[in-house]
Amino acid sequence: MAFTLRGLKVSPNSASLEEARSRVFDFFKTACRSIPSIMEIYNLHDVVTVSQLRSTIASEIRKNAHIDNPKVIDLLLFKGMEELGNITEHAKQRHHILGQYVLGKQGLVQDSSTKDEGISPFLKSFYETNYF
Amino acid sequence: MASIAGMQICLLAGPRSIHQRSGTSINHGLKTSVSFWRTIAPRLQPVLPQLRIACAAKPETVEKVSAIVRKQLALPDDSAVTGESSFSALGADSLDTVEIVMGLEEAFNISVEEESAQNISTVQEAADLIEKLVEKQKA
Numbered sequence: 001m002a003f004t005l006r007g008l009k010v011s012p013n014s015a016s017l018e019e020a021r022s023r024v025f026d027f028f029k030t031a032c033r034s035i036p037s038i039m040e041i042y043n044l045h046d047v048v049t050v051s052q053l054r055s056t057i058a059s060e061i062r063k064n065a066h067i068d069n070p071k072v073i074d075l076l077l078f079k080g081m082e083e084l085g086n087i088t089e090h091a092k093q094r095h096h097i098l099g100q101y102v103l104g105k106q107g108l109v110q111d112s113s114t115k116d117e118g119i120s121p122f123l124k125s126f127y128e129t130n131y132f
Numbered sequence: 133m134a135s136i137a138g139m140q141i142c143l144l145a146g147p148r149s150i151h152q153r154s155g156t157s158i159n160h161g162l163k164t165s166v167s168f169w170r171t172i173a174p175r176l177q178p179v180l181p182q183l184r185i186a187c188a189a190k191p192e193t194v195e196k197v198s199a200i201v202r203k204q205l206a207l208p209d210d211s212a213v214t215g216e217s218s219f220s221a222l223g224a225d226s227l228d229t230v231e232i233v234m235g236l237e238e239a240f241n242i243s244v245e246e247e248s249a250q251n252i253s254t255v256q257e258a259a260d261l262i263e264k265l266v267e268k269q270k271a
Contacts, residue, residue: 025230032234050238051203058231065227 013074020073024061027077027084031057034088042094048102056101194259200235201255204228215256229253236262242269 014020035053039045044053064076086092198213205224207213213222219229233249236242236258242265252258 021226025226028227028230029234032231032237051235054231054234054238058227061227 014070017068017070017073020070020077023077024073027080028057028061031080031084034084038087038097041088041090042097044094044097044102047098053101190259190263193262194255196239197236197255197259197262200239201232204232204235213255215259216254218254220253233258240266242266 014023032054035050039048039050039053061080064073067073067076087097194215201207201219201222201224202209202211202213205222205228207222211222219232224232229252230249233244233252237244240262242262244261244265248261252261
């Protein structure tokens, strides 16, 4: 099932936008408070700091900030809790965490050496999106 | 230094209460019930809650809080972040406020309760709350 170790915190649908908003903040606080243990599990101490992870989580939440349907927000929170649960119970691996939450959005093909500068911009944005 | 800052805040709170009392005496003619209350119970004004939380935080705590706020909101180093500046005035939305509280939790190694976190709106309030929690932890 979705939650094995984290206690099942899914409650019936939020009555209003305000309740959904407070649930989002509770989720954010839970996530922030589990960051130190996440860094311990995946050995991220040399790679990233706590505040960087915190701002990554905040930007992920902010991506959906425009939504105003409480049911949609509930579903997004459910998925967020599931993801957080997976990460904290070590169901993921270090490269998952690094790729999803640590590396920036510059795309995975970087200009690392002189021969790469000839690569077309098509290939550079290949991993990002189909539409540009 | 701390006592001067404390005195400033107490002085700020003082004139407010004086204005309150003069206000009700000026409205004497509007409602007879108001004057009735004033004759029966002259001590009816409740103590303003702001008067109690005054005179608390140390300047270096306020400085640390301002530095964290500045970094979080990506403000330039010379922007004015004083004790009285509110987070929303500096351009923070509610998620930013929660994130700032989390950053303060991490920096000062405290843990802020749910209800107290709702009421933080200015830098000064955050610094006062931090001081109180640090005191409680040391005790």
